[in-house]
Amino acid sequence: MTELKWNQEVLTTNKSNEEAIGILVKKKSRDRFAMNLVKEYGLKKSAGKKLSESQLYWIHRLSDSDEKPPVKCSKTFYIQEVYNLLTTAKDNGLKHPKITLNNYIDDDELEYFFSLAGKRSKYEGNIVVTVGNEYYNYDNLWMTINPESGEVVNSKQLTDKHAHNLEILLSTFSTHCEIIGQLSGRCCFCRKKLTDTKSVRVGYGAKCAKSYGLNY
């Protein structure tokens, strides 16, 4: 097992450098970055030299992933309200504030999760969006949104359907908590069952209202 570091990131691999290079060559990658690394590896090797650790990191990382590079999306989302709630909760001492919005628009009843990208993420300061339930990320949707501009910083599997759902959920956010509370009987922040009628009506309980700075 080899450990390779690049910036703050660490990659562990069981492959030798030769094996990783072999995979990149076999992939016939059109990625110029990958192909330059392969070329560089050959040149250095014939000169009896070695690649730097960050170059080796990328050789292994690229050989590991079969995924397409993240797609830039031109859509913007109204995310300011969600961002304000999440940062308020963070300021109030919540470690991992999270908002869940059910989509009752079509029959899928998907749940969209919004959280803050943490300190160890290279997307720190942005909002992370996933879909599914607690155990499973449907469709592998994953995206980050810049809270100020609403622009998608990075995304995987952001289909038109998800983009459409998110657009509606976010633009009707303030009324959406209420709808979720009434339809699911669960708090859209902590997901706990709402026990009294007032909580069900507004869509969250007294504790979460305090954490997220909401009227209750």
Ligand SMILES: [Zn+2]
């Ligand atoms: Zn709650």
